[in-house]
Amino acid sequence: MSDLFRSSILGLSLAAAIGAAEASDLPSKKGPPPAPVAPAITWFDIAFSVKGMTDYNFRGISQTDRKPAIQGGAELQIYNNLFYLGVYGSNVDLATSPTAEVDFYGGIRPKFGDLSFDFGVWQYYYPGEKQLIDGAGVFWTPKNTDYTEVYGKVSYTFAESLTLGANVFYAWDWLGTGASGTYASLTAKYNLPFLEGLSVSGELGHYWLGTTNLAIWSTVPPTNLPDYTYWNAGASYTWKNITADLRYHDTTLSKSECFLLTADPRGISLGTGRSNWCGAAFVATLSFDITASSLGVFAAK
Template sequence: MRQVFVLSAAAALTVAMAAAPALAADVPAPAEPAAPAAPTQFDIAFGVKYTSNYGFRGISQSNGFGVAQGYAEAQFFDNFFYVNGFVSKVDLPTRATAETDVGVGIRPKLGPLTFDLGFIQYGYPGERRFMDPYNPVEYVTPAGAFYGPAILSPRNSEFGEVHASVSAAFNGLTVGAGVYHSWDFLGLGAPATYYNGTVKYTLPAEFLNGMKGNFYASGELGYFQLGTTAARLGAVKLKSYTTWNIGAGYTYENLTVDLRYVDTDLSKKDCFLNSGDPAGFLNGGKSNWCSAAFVATVSLDFTLSGLQQALAR
């Protein structure tokens, strides 16, 4: 599951400029404003990254270890319509070989606001049903009753999610808010809705004293409202929780280095309830997957149009 990884365009704020008439003959007329860039009817954004701990809404999806990730996105009509894909190594109870996501959506603009309305399908190829071998339960069939491992996950954890978000940029400050809803989270039969707010500030160039690149600070506050699993999985009420992260980063051309503090308000027992961390079966039902963590990420991001411009120089 993407950590807050739904690909979105930064909101653009256009300032109209009008040239005032000269008040004296020795006062030069203002320069004409630069012509706006021509809309790009088609582009491709893609990149790779390595993160020291892949988390989804505050919960580790990599058992606290580093993983490699990649993405690609086709953008049409000046990034109004997009189709994207994301892949990441994961370490989950169902032993999926990877996480593979596919998304589609639109990014309409209204004045200083940019909206992102879309759908994501989360996939986990190669997974197997997760069972508890330490606490067998009784199963009753027409042929008779028998005891076996408790089934803790569905056969298939794939799920879909719709989302809507909005962002706006003001002189280096970008603020946003979003809502994400799944009617069958992780195939558990439980509804799930995530609400979040984000903020990012990029330092002005004059603060860098001639240094190339950009420094930024950003943060997110989110609330994940979770429902009850299907009866076949025990009708378990999952624990809703709050998550947050704050960090800073440096971007130079295509390279970004990001350092971030991530945390949730889940207890270790509630974390085990939500995550199914296998370690919890051996330590009294506790998990560290939702605990505070410092995460370092190095990423390389490109666009097809950017590469074409670089080759044309």
């Protein structure tokens, strides 16, 4: 090998080594990884809801004598909806003839990924009601049917399409009768893949009711209220803030058991001691829901 060729190879090797060393001293173009971005927090929000329905069906029993209802409410949500307080109202047609049903409620909704909990207290208030007394002086209802429930709910969502849930509600003075009431149910909802916003859902529940209190009912002796099973199934479609729902409701209550739970005035006036408020029913509902944050108020920070 000639001296000239050997010198050329040595020169190239030295230049490559120097270039590599200089390159290692240059700052990286990528730089340090970006700092994680903290999730935005909505400290306060208000959710508004308005509904119109062909019948106000509550756990299988019509609250409007199978006639239409208009409902509305507002809910204050705190710290990304972890804590909440709300009020809700509806027209009703019940044995004690209240001017409306007004509900007050509050609780906490912890969430861990796809697992959600809800614990709270719900107060049912019936302003302007009057005790139902027939011409013979028989008391058919308490003077005051307001009552309070405590509840716990849990649900889990699978792949953003299927949600399964379980709920328990307890009242120590159901409808002012002195009887306890425990309602437990399982729920399921599936978002259909072929049309966004379309879902099917259902609920299967059971109501355990206790014995009425003689001191409250006055002329009526203590009565064991009938337990019953309730279920519903239906489909709903949501477009933006509007949801349309068609649902089937039914119970295991007979018409005489339904009368015992509702004191349906028709069963008194006709002398049948029966009521159709608890039978099978198809209910259509149209609702509109919106939040203040969606309008730019209480935006996340």
